[in-house]
Amino acid sequence: MANRALGAPRLTGPQPLSEQAVAAQSKAQASPIIQAGDSRVADRVFFFAMLACALSVIAIVCLIVYELVTKSNLSWHAFGLKFFFRSEWDPVNDQYGALPFVYGTVVSSALALLIAVPLAVGVAVYITEMSPRWMRGALAFTTELLAAIPSVIYGLWAIFVLVPLLRQYVQPFLAKYLGWTTLFSGPPYGIGMLAAGIILAIMVVPIISSITREVMTAVPQQQREAVLALGATRWEMIRTGVLRNARAGIAGGVILGLGRALGETMAVTMVIGNRPEIAKSLFAPGYTMASVIANEFSEATGDLYLSALVEVGLALFIVTIIVNILAQFLVWTVTRGTPARSHA
């Protein structure tokens, strides 16, 4: 391992290879024909084992679809498509409608994107185009550290830090100056849609900014130089030379963030208030599709109750899948043709 100590990249280091090769060679010389006969069987076995692993990925997705579809069957037959347009959620009388959850998921995610997108794009622009070179790696690592914090810790922090802050300072302020919009009215509980939107925003910023950085890096350097040569300022260069070329990929990053926000469970469950109501004010408590499953699934007693919860899950699954596929397609349209980068 002397070459590693010298800092030589292991990939090009011939040392471990030659050991292997020598061993293989001596074996091959010992009985080349038998070796060949053996390896044909072993190769097939190995191939099928690897194929089975690969197929298991498809099997898992099929299993997810199967479980969700069969287990939500009961609710689907009882309520049909109207399930998503009814706002009644009454386990006692076995009446279920998912509208409040759909509303809560849509509003909290939209709020999150509204806050997160400008921030994330700003961060990506600063890191790739403006920051001094030596700060770049450290900044990228630090912002991505936000993505490594588990959802439940964000929830914990939100309950004990963010929510009191909102209740005491932010919400009275918003109510005083923006109360007339009715978006910021009602008693300042702290918990509610606004808190959920803010904590979601913090959680999706690293996703959107890392994809945005990736697509901005994929824009050829000549593009930047050409625009600068025409006399543009740095911001004009970024706007016309980089952002305009990367916009499809940035849209992909935003949609990927949306996918995360839609399915995010724990942090939202801890601060949104968990009340199946549709309120106009962002101060009011709400409920999301993922939260209702988290809170009620293990306590759901009736078959129809359980089935209704699984149907909420199925709807969430379908929406996030569509959103993710769309996002990947958009990112791909910008980054294709550039060499694959590892996401480590």
Added chain:
Amino acid sequence: MPENVMLPADFADAPISIWRRALNSAVTAMAAGAVLLVLLPLGAVFGYLLYRGLGSINWAFLTQIPKPPGEPGGGMANAIGGSVYILLIASTFGVPLGIGAGIYLSEYGRGTRFGNLIRFTADVLNGVPSIIVGIVAYGLVVLSQGHFSALAGGVALAIMMVPTITRTTEEMLLLVPQAIREASYGLGVSRWRTTLSITLRTATSGVITGVMLAFARVAGETAPLLFTAFGNQYWNWKMNQPTAALSLQIFTYAISPFDEWHRQAWAGALILIILIVASVGAVRLVANRGMLKGAN
């Protein structure tokens, strides 16, 4: 793309006017402000974790099981143990499957339609919300066992590990030059042996990076454990019994009305984050020293 063609007329008012200069500075300031605003919650989260967590971690916390609600003392030893146990089960299923699928993609599925299908499916699986994975593990394991169980929690987390490991393994194996494989074939080494002892071994540090990233990602997961592992106030090492997990315990304690439990939730969160940051940090170290650097 005509919109990409810049005409000198677009910047006709050269030399650069004060207005354009000011706009440039304003945007730079806004971007820097965005960075600060994003780093603020990061600092606040870590600051609070240390501030509330450090004072609460003590010997009892690390060695005792929870006391009844409201009573002071007790700890999360069973939850820490349970988390490790569930993660071990998850890795037992998830790591070989993920690496195997990654090997298939890079060694047999390059550019084939079937390979693309697997790749696409793995990416789809990566985007499935964790709570949905919980429902599926519930249907598969809990219903057939008749219990909430450590096994069900492990299966749920394994499902979440597979796509990450598959894709990083594939990427890392693709970085291994074709000539190395051919040299091995040329010496008469069989294909499976080449794959395992030459290709996979050359990419070892990269593959480990993928495994650690997947591990760090699922270590803090709570949603898929809610109705699979379920949680437990006592020790449990049986596969088919409800088991405590650190993340579940943090959740239960955080939403409880007891100050003592809030304190312990912060301590648990600090332990969890240390676990995760340590594995991500280890990844950085491996990635910077190993083949990744040479390959990029």
